[in-house]
Amino acid sequence: MTEAELVRRVADGDRAAFDELYRRTAPWLAVRLRRRCADDDLVADVLQETYLAVWRAAGSYAGSVTEGSAVGWLWTIAANRLVDAFRRRARQERVPAVPLVPRTAPAAEDEVMATRVDQDLEQALLRLPPELRQVLQAMVLDGLSVRQTSVLLGMPEGTVKTRARRARIALREALS
DSSP: OOHHHHHHHHHTTOHHHHHHHHHHHHHHHHHHHHHHOOOHHHHHHHHHHHHHHHHHHHHHHHTOOOOOOHHHHHHHHHHHHHHHHHHHHHHHHHSOOOOOOOOOOOOHHHHHHHHHHHHHHHHHHHHSOHHHHHHHIIIIISOOOHHHHHHHHTSOHHHHHHHHHHHHHHHHHHHO
């Protein structure tokens, strides 16, 4: 079966014909594209776009009255896709880069203090009674409201507020 017959079958939605056309023409087409472009990723993208266009537009070749070769038609699609890819790349390169704000590394003293504060806070949390720790965890760490914490822990809202206040006072005392 010739490539032209395969394209005509692809136009009818024949997946096996498409697979055969790809098997026959993709290696040759990739070599031709690589002669014009050294970027293997771009060549792979162009190949994919080419065969997607072939699948979608096979009817335009199959319905044409010209007697051009199917391989020539395929190469024309690929060449046009390559030119489009070069144009896209050129447009992207013309876009000015956004200057990044220089970042400064935190001072060593700040890192040590942050670690120390984290350790102190962790120890203070562990010393809290479990019922106070649960309320504080739900409201502060999980970001729940008083009502949501009340539902979660199965206690009245007043109790949640009281325990949250007691937990904050105990943490303040432990950390001072």
